[in-house]
Amino acid sequence: MRNPNGYGTVFKLSGNRRKPFVARKTVGFNDKGHPIYEPIGYYAERKDAMMALAAYNLSPYDLVSRKLTFSELYDLFVEQKYTDNDKKISNGYAAAYKACSNIHDIIFSDLRTAQLQKEINNWDKGYASKKNMRILFNFLYKFAMQNDIVDKNYASFIELTLPDEDTEQLHKPFTTEELATLWENAADRSAQYVLIYCYSGLRPTELIRIKTVDVHLDDRYMVGGIKNRTSKNRAIPIAEKIYPFIAAMYNPDNEFLVTDFDGPLSYDRINWRYWKPLMQKLDMDHLPHDGRHTCATLLDNCGANKTVIKKILGHAGLGTTEKVYTHKTIKQLIDTINLI
Known part of the structure; x- marks a missing residue:
């Protein structure tokens, strides 16, 4: 027929x-x-x-777009999501793209999980870098699906194996001796950022996204947070130990609390300009997220209330009445964070 x-x-x-x-x-x-x-x-x-x-x-669907190579799709993704919005793709994602050059010329719709997994497995980098590559792959598949280039996200099946040394690295709080060294260097803005992480429980990205209008110095707390419903817009107590740092950074003329001489700080910039040089200078081996683990460990060691710890770290939602940040709630959080 x-x-x-x-x-x-x-x-x-x-x-x-x-x-x-x-x-x-x-x-x-x-x-x-x-x-x-x-x-x-x-x-x-x-x-x-x-x-x-x-x-x-x-x-x-567009048959021509189905023939885009991995590299061509990446360029289109960067142009539409970043360049057209006057933004720059993060160094982590750019490095991940460069590292997977073996698949640059392959038609994107022809790629399968095994090929993507091989690129991640063969990249001679640590867990964080490989995670960035997986995130990039997922971004590209989401973009491709939005434009009817593929029907299935093969990046969702990628597995990341966490080596023993990386497991220890990702969950290694600062020791008492290391904290003492950081305080000895507290005049350094780099050390101040690390200490803020350690005495607030903030994720690195959460700190740089806190807006000045959400910093309540007189009441000793900030409002911020990312990631999920229980973490977003939570009350973050300002410990007495780090209050001077927060107060010095506070400028009502700036949109964000944390800024640099050339504007707001990105995660990459705070990592490369402040974190890594300080770790090298002080001969320490830590990732930015270790500050949050340090805060959790210090609170646990001093016998703080488990529920309050979860509220500070954003691991549990506030109740209906507590969500408006009553004085009782704020005082409870501040008293607890000041135990460390």
């Missing part, structure tokens, strides 16, 4: 092929009136090709 005009065709290619049947659509005509074809896909059985052609006609 002949297919309707414009429906497309299925035919068998010559030779001994693993997938000899091709489904294709006419996408235009050349100067001589001859049809220009774009393949939908190649299949082992005719019925599979017919099903693919039927699925395409039921929900057409």
Whole structure:
């Protein structure tokens, strides 16, 4: 039975092929009136090709975009999500893209989990860098699905194995001796950032996103937080030990609490400009998130109330009445954070 005009065709290619049947659509005509074809896909059985052609006609997509390589899709993603919005993609994601050069020229829709997993496994970097690569892959698949380039996110099946040394690294609080060294260097803005993490429980990204209008110096608390419902917009007590740092950073003319000489700080900038140089200077081996683990450990060691610890760290939601940040709630959080 002949297919309707414009429906497309299925035919068998010559030779001994693993997938000899091709489904294709006419996408235009050349100067001589001859049809220009774009393949939908190649299949082992005719019925599979017919099903693919039927699925395409039921929900057409851009066949040309389906032929974008990994590199071409990345460039399009960066342009639309970052460049057009006057933003710069983070150094972590840019490094991840550069590291997976083996798949740059592969058609994005042809990629599968095994190829993506291989790029991550073969990258001679630590857990955090490999996690950035996985995040980038997921971003690209989400972007591709939004534009009907792929139907399935193969990056969602990637597995990250955490080596023993990385496990220890990711959950290693600062020791008592290291905290003493940080206080000895408290005049250094870099050390101040580390101490704020350790005595507030803030995630690194949470600190740089706190707006000045949400800093209540007189009442000794800030409002901020990211990640999930229980962490967002929580009351963050300002411990007496770090109050001078917060007060010195506070400038009502700035949108954000944490700024630098050339504007607001990004996670990458605070990491490369302050964290890493300080760790090297003091001969310490810690990741920025270790400050949060340090706060949790210090609170636990001093016997603080478990529920209050969760409220400070954003691990548990505030009750209906507490969500308005009553004086009783704030005092409870401040008294607890001042135990460390």
